Amino acid sequence: MKSALMRALAAGVLASAAAVALLPGVAAAAPTATVVAGGPLNLRSGPSTADARAGSVADGSKVTAVCQEFGEQVKGTQRATPYWDRLSNGHYVSDGYLRWSPSRPWLPWCTPKGASVATVSSGGGSVNVRAGATTSSTRVGTLTNGTGLAINCQVWGQKVTGHVxxxxAWNRLTDGRYVSDALVAYSKGMPNLPWCxxxxxxxxxxGAAQFLARVAEPARLGFQKYKVPASVTIAQSILESGWGRSYLTRRDHSYFGIKCFGNPGTIALGCRSYATQECEGDSCYDTSASFRAYRNATASFADHGYFLTVNDRYKPAFKYSNNPNQFAKEIHKAGYATSPSYANDLIEIMTAYNLYKYDPAKKAQM
Structure with missing residues (x-):
């Protein structure tokens, strides 16, 4: 059976001037590229050099790319890029080492089930294409039901209830125009699209030293602007991100797991759902929740300080900006985390790694 994408191509839907979908150069089928690495190129189990090595492919080999993921930035022989290609064997290579002829086509986004082709799903009628992420933005075209879409990234915009x-979330297409994700269907499930x-x-x-070097300055800036002790901020980032190893931190630069509750606030780019664990008293359970996603680590640390400042329940903690241990106890008392040992965990981390040295004031009162 033909896919929605192939049916759209056969019907000539994508040839109209109004269609913003599959622009010239977008792949209609899995394309091939040549490996240019100056030697064997490692295959990975995921889109980063931190993912397990899964073999290698010889320099000069032809490989078939099935779909793409937004991953670790790599400077290869052909380009510097965050795009990784999942090959027909299920493994990943950085697109920085692939030579395309005549140019790189646009690939569908990957999901665990495979290449997920995005198509307009309106329930029958046409869909407006906008100049921005709201229904009040200028209409700059229309798309018919079933049209394939080349999505570049997403933005957080006006809430829309659509057919799907x-x-x-609104999808920015490769030509810069927008379609609400409420009207988009994905053939293999929703991909993990990057925020624009x-x-x-x-x-x-x-290791610990490298992680502390990565977060120390943003934490110090948090104290300067919001008076949150840097030692507490760093301890929270260690505890909540698992030393930067959590997928939430790696993918969406969230070091503190601030939940959305339907709104990303003024600093985050948007919201994304992740598996998590919640506790009620001494009982903990697995669940999922929507967390804020950020442009980078600096934005995450800024939002952490802002979040504590604007929520009145944390106001008592700021009497102890120069007493990190008590500050940790106060935000825990105010409900920052559901773990019953949260404050003690923070204090243990601050002590073990002498995080108090990042504070401009004296060490915590014990």
Missing amino acids: RTTY GQSPPTVPAS
């Missing part, structure tokens, strides 16, 4: 879902302007995912720090 209700969402604030988002820095590429990171790889975990090689």
Whole structure:
């Protein structure tokens, strides 16, 4: 059976001037490229050098790319890029080492089930294409039901209830125009699309020293602007990001797991759902929640300080900006985390790694 994408191509839907979907150079089928690496190119189990090595492919080999993912930024022989290609064997290579002829086609986004082709799903009628992420933005075209879409990234915009879902997410297409994700269907499930302007995912720090070097300055800036002790901020980032190893941190630069509750606030780019764990008293359970996603680590640390400042329940903690241990106890008492040992965990981390040295004031009162 033909896919929605192939049916759209056969019907000539994509040839109209109004169609913003598959622009010239977008792949209609899995294309091939040549490996140019100056030697064997490692295959990976995921889109980063931190993912397990899964073999190699010889320099000069032809490979077939099935779909793409937004991953670690790599400077290869052909280009510097955050795009990684999943090959027909299921493994990944950085697109920085692939030579395309005549140029790189646009590939569908990957999901665990395979290449997920995006198509307009309106329920029958045409869909308006906008100049921005709201229904009040200028209409700059229309798309018929079933039209394939080349999506570049997403932005958080006006809430829309469409044929597929209700969402604030809008898709920016490869020509810069917008379609609400409420009206988009994905053949292999929803891919993990990047937010527009988002820095590429990171790889975990090689050790404690590297992680602390990565977060120390943003934490100090947090104290200067918001009076949150740097030692507490760093301890929270260690505890909540697992030393930067959590997928939420690597993918969406969130070091503190601030939940959305339907709104990303004024600093985050948007919201994304992740598996998590919640506790009620001494009982903890697995669940999922929507978390804020950020442009980079600096934005995450800024939002952490802002979040504590604007929520009145944390106001008592700021009496102890120069007493990190008590500050940690106060935000825990105010409900920052559901883990019953949260404050003690922070204090243990601050002590073990002498995080108090990042504070401009005296060490915590014990």
